Amino acid sequence: MIRYEHVGLRYGIGPEVLEDVNFTLEPGSFHFLSGPSGAGKTSLMSLLYIGRMPTRGLIRMFGQNIGEMNRDQLAALRQRIGVVFQDFRLLNHMSSFDNVALPLRIQGRPEKEIQNNVRELLDWVGLGDHKHALPNTLSGGQQQRVAIARAVITRPRLLLADEPTGNLDDEIGFRLMALFDQLNRMGTTVVIATHNQSIMDKFGHKRLILEKGRLRIEEPPRRGNLRQRLEGVY
Amino acid sequence: MKKLMHQFSSLKNPFYKEKVLGVAKEKRRYDLPLTHSSNNTFLRLLIGLMSVLGVLALSASFALSAMTHRWSEGLDHKISVEIPAADSGGEIIAPGIVKSMTEEAAKMLNTREDVAEATIMEEKDVRELLSPWLGNDMVMDSIPIPGLISVTFDKNANPDLKDLELQLRDVAPRARIDTQENWLNDVVRFTGALQFTAILLGLIIGATTLVAVAGGVRSKLSENKEELELLHLMGASDSYIARQLQRHTLILSLQGGIAGVIAGCILLFIIGMVAGKMGVNLVPDFKLSEIQKAFLVISPIPIALLAMMTARFTVLRVLNKMP
Numbered sequence: 370m371i372r373y374e375h376v377g378l379r380y381g382i383g384p385e386v387l388e389d390v391n392f393t394l395e396p397g398s399f400h401f402l403s404g405p406s407g408a409g410k411t412s413l414m415s416l417l418y419i420g421r422m423p424t425r426g427l428i429r430m431f432g433q434n435i436g437e438m439n440r441d442q443l444a445a446l447r448q449r450i451g452v453v454f455q456d457f458r459l460l461n462h463m464s465s466f467d468n469v470a471l472p473l474r475i476q477g478r479p480e481k482e483i484q485n486n487v488r489e490l491l492d493w494v495g496l497g498d499h500k501h502a503l504p505n506t507l508s509g510g511q512q513q514r515v516a517i518a519r520a521v522i523t524r525p526r527l528l529l530a531d532e533p534t535g536n537l538d539d540e541i542g543f544r545l546m547a548l549f550d551q552l553n554r555m556g557t558t559v560v561i562a563t564h565n566q567s568i569m570d571k572f573g574h575k576r577l578i579l580e581k582g583r584l585r586i587e588e589p590p591r592r593g594n595l596r597q598r599l600e601g602v603y
Numbered sequence: 604m605k606k607l608m609h610q611f612s613s614l615k616n617p618f619y620k621e622k623v624l625g626v627a628k629e630k631r632r633y634d635l636p637l638t639h640s641s642n643n644t645f646l647r648l649l650i651g652l653m654s655v656l657g658v659l660a661l662s663a664s665f666a667l668s669a670m671t672h673r674w675s676e677g678l679d680h681k682i683s684v685e686i687p688a689a690d691s692g693g694e695i696i697a698p699g700i701v702k703s704m705t706e707e708a709a710k711m712l713n714t715r716e717d718v719a720e721a722t723i724m725e726e727k728d729v730r731e732l733l734s735p736w737l738g739n740d741m742v743m744d745s746i747p748i749p750g751l752i753s754v755t756f757d758k759n760a761n762p763d764l765k766d767l768e769l770q771l772r773d774v775a776p777r778a779r780i781d782t783q784e785n786w787l788n789d790v791v792r793f794t795g796a797l798q799f800t801a802i803l804l805g806l807i808i809g810a811t812t813l814v815a816v817a818g819g820v821r822s823k824l825s826e827n828k829e830e831l832e833l834l835h836l837m838g839a840s841d842s843y844i845a846r847q848l849q850r851h852t853l854i855l856s857l858q859g860g861i862a863g864v865i866a867g868c869i870l871l872f873i874i875g876m877v878a879g880k881m882g883v884n885l886v887p888d889f890k891l892s893e894i895q896k897a898f899l900v901i902s903p904i905p906i907a908l909l910a911m912m913t914a915r916f917t918v919l920r921v922l923n924k925m926p
Contacts, residue, residue: 418836419836419926420832420836420926421926440840440841440923441840441841443926444838444839444840444841444843445838445840446838447835447836447838448837448838449838450838452836452837458829458833460636460833461636462636462639463634471634471834471837472838474634475634475834475837475838475839475843476838
């Protein structure tokens with residue numbers, strides 16, 4: 370589904386922040402993206418959500434070479450990707466409802482469908498009573514749920530989350546990861562960028578480890594099944 | 604009783620109504636926070652002022668065009684014949700002789716088939732003509748006054764003026780034909796230059812407006828850079844984003860343009876009134892035809908459409924820098 374071949378990224382005339390990155394994400398897979406600060410995680414994430422184009426190498430997403438796509442095709446491709454940003458990036462002039470509805474409106478879905486789907490999803494993430502609230506009046510956790518709802522409302526084929534548990538305590542962090550796990554089981558390919566070792570240990574998924582711009586793939590350590598690992602979370 | 608008192612106090616107390624904070628009160632119109640932008644008023648005002656100037660420039664151009672047309676039309680098929688009051692040696696000819704030569708010339712002219720009318724100018728008309736140079740208190744008898752004949756040809760006539768002048772010299776040896784062509788050409792050239800200046804001014808005003816609109820849109824985009832980037836990353840196409848700015852600019856331009864045209868028309872009316880009261884004849888007549896009025900009334904529409912296209916072009920250029 371997603372294939373990176375000898376991908377490199379350089380800002381200006383500086384050194385390469387990503388060097389010869391090669392990996393494949395199969396449909397419905399779940400990966401953690403980890404590595405020390407400055408290793409290039411944010412840069413790789415921005416390549417994944419097509420916020421940047423690589424300075425070298427080949428990227429194929431959903432069977433298409435992104436280097437050969439025009440602007441409209443790239444926009445259509447981005448619509449198939451859901452992103453939860455580290456700082457949520459909610460639009461503060463819009464209600465929670467309109468924030469979540471935004472990707473559907475961009476896709477030009479009918480208003481009736483938007484109303485039903487967004488209301489249902491907001492109820493599901495426990496924000497049914499806050500649909501008219503502006504994001505800056507919500508708590509950090511609530512904002513994060515709005516951001517997640519916005520990322521998943523279109524049932525994206527690829528879900529990217531940048532440090533989604535960064536500002537949360539462990540319990541809420543684990544709950545959030547369980548939500549991503551659930552979406553993954555429904556067929557969404559998930560990539561989570563995180564530093565949180567305990568979360569990576571709890572959820573046994575493959576790890577993309579970045580170090581000094583170079584990527585290696587690690588299999589998860591075998592430590593019991595998922596049910597055992599999540600005991601105490603639910 | 605308690606309930607009644609509570610109701611009464613709630614009616615009296617203006618602060619009783621609970622305020623609702625942190626809730627989106629307005630219906631969502633744009634994905635970008637355009638309605639709350641600080642430069643909306645600036646853009647509206649700028650387009651309004653430019654429209655005022657545009658209306659003035661356009662009206663001036665219309666008025667000058669009408670004036671030139673009136674002059675040309677008024678003098679078309681008309682000439683004047685002058686019977687000088689002095690002979691070739693500079694000697695003054697007796698007024699009686701001049702008068703009889705003038706009458707003879709008029710008589711001869713009126714016999715021609717191509718002449719619709721040849722009338723000798725009355726003394727008071729000649730006095731009026733000469734008054735700017737000689738003053739109103741001139742004594743006509745003491746000044747040699749030339750004879751003047753105003754000639755109107757038939758509309759389809761194409762007279763040979765050189766031949767006519769030779770014929771006139773049979774009755775008045777120094778008769779001279781003045782076609783007004785020389786000075787009329789100068790005036791037409793001058794008003795043409797003024798009209799061109801007015802049109803050029805209108806174009807400069809239009810170009811300045813478009814540059815300012817582009818600047819306003821650019822500043823709006825940089826003000827909302829993060830939101831713009833977010834929409835782009837969510838898969839909004841360039842035209843989806845541009846449409847929002849286009850619609851917003853169209854509304855602002857129409858508001859500013861309509862207000863500007865109304866203000867411009869009021870200003871025109873005031874200028875016309877003041878000029879009329881002052882008796883300034885040099886100010887062109889600001890009476891516009893129905894078509895010209897209609898053109899002024901609909902002028903905010905092309906202004907707004909141009910502003911909208913400028914916004915689109917500017918947004919697409921900014922977006923083109925994103926991957």
